[in-house]
Amino acid sequence: MKRKNLFQFEFLLLFVLGLEILIFSKTGTNFATQRNMLEVLRQSTEIGLLAVVMTPIILTGGIDLSVGSMLGLSAVLFGKMWRDMGMSPALAALTTLLLGAAGGGLNALLITRLKLPPLIVTLGSFSLFRGLAEALTRGVDNFTNFPQRFLFLGQGYLLNVVPAQLPLFGLITLAVWLLVHKTTFGRSFRAIGFSPEGAHYAGIPVGKRLTLAYTLSGIISALAALIYVARVGQAKADAGTGYELLAITAVVLGGASIFGGTGTVHGTLLGVFVLAVLKIGLTLSDQPSELAGILTGGLLLVVLAGEALAKRISAGRIHANPKPCVPRTAET
């Protein structure tokens, strides 16, 4: 029985992360330094935020493809409100967060009221948000020269060591972790993922829970946009292109089932780190960056295959007759 613990999915991931760190410490220049580890965290912040709030959505069996586009739209809106409408950065940031919530709310409304599949709804808003961002800037306008105090959010270092965005990232991750793992909300997300009807008959307000998850995703996408703008120092309509897929990759790598019901926030976080370490480690080892794409895909498939195999083996230990590969949804 004890051996089964080794197959706990997150341990496999932790092992992969450890292996990556070990390898890149040997091959990379200045990889195993405090500054680089903090740089890994700094560069993971935007994708990390998107992945962390994607986790409850995937737990409910849904998906949000619009987060990257929401990031782009929020970046452009923030730039427009600050430069063209004369708002202070703080006010513009606050309004951006509210608009992010509205965007997420729109997704939630269509999903809960019209009972449309999340994949289709967010595929629509994926195009809609990006399209709006491009229309607002005619595809060429680029907001720059933000005040130094705002840029500090993405470029500054607290006490000259800790990147300024990290405390925010940590705080939000902790909040979502508590929400998912320590409150009844978390349990209801999983219940919805297993069976929306069952959850409904069990007295869970399915619509409200889904609205919470998608609205949260909208707000945090807007927050990620602010951090992105502060880090890169510019807001353009193409900001965050493809981030939704990276976020989903991190969540799935982190052990969540795409069918809903299983998954953890700390698993997602590990997934984010595995991807970020891979990307930075390759560059520090003087390898071309396109290798990261190949290895990310390969790693995802290997880890998932490893997990499925481990499950089969452990299932074989418990039951006399090994059953054919059980999809992850079927287990708690």
Place this chain on the structure above:
Amino acid sequence: MRSKNRRNMISNRSLLCFASPLFFLLALSCNKPEQTSAKASPSGKQIILAMMPKSKGNAYFISCKKGADAAAKELGVKLLWDGPTDPDPARQNEIVETWITRGVDVIAVAVENREGISTALRKARAKGIKVITWDSDALPDARDFLINQATPEGIGFTLMDEAARTLGGKGEFAIITASLTAANMNEWQKYIEQRRAEKYPDIKMAALRPCDDMKDKAFAESTAILNSNPDVKLLMAICSPAVPGASEAVKQSGRKDVKVVGLGLPNDNKRYVREDITPSVILWNTENLGYLSVHAAVAVAKGELKPGATSFKAGRLGELEIKGDNVLLGKPFVFNKENIEQFNF
């Protein structure tokens, strides 16, 4: 057995909750002394040059890399060539930031977005890494030099010289431009006219038509010019889609006495160059651009090329002029029947 399983899993989960933040702790505890190759370079250590194109997949930049590789081999430096696969300003920033961590001696960037990359480049300079830009510039305070592949003067003069050579020193020509308001086009026209007035008084410009940067419109405008101005013996296309557009118009008109010269990419124009409709296409030599960028970057890293210099000797390219903080690649390159097949971009 079930309940025992469950308990195990719960304890596992709480264990993991501690494991995840472990990464943060690891981040703070790792404190291996960092290598700073930046300081060591003058004392004979191999120089590490990190060079970034706008996008790696673009044939234009692949051709630049050929020259860069040659120069790196010649100078015995380590060349790291990396960049986004598609033009992506945020990815350019990330790679530069990672190069800062890695500790390279000099960074050379073909900039996709001026303001965006400048923050990262300033950070590199603050860490003692030398920075130059090539092909396209960042903000002036974010780099020491720009390797400038072509000046408006060079482009204007070369276009007019090629036109005059093709016309045999006299006759009429027409210009197809992108738009009548584009700043760079107007700048080129100014130098074309200056050269014509100074050196070729027997040549006359008969028409100037915009093509809105579209090949179709360039084709239509060229056809119209050929019909309305029968004395025009040469079309000068000064935006890249206009060159094949004008050439196609000449080809379909069947007129053997009209030629095209223009500013464009070799691949767009190869067939017309072969058929002798377009005797010369003007651009810069991309291999030389990569070659010069590496030479200049290395010289900056060694402290041999300092702000304020007025000339620079770059290997096989010889002595090149420096105007302000721009290292000039020199006169544009003329692609013609003899050499165009060697280029693929």
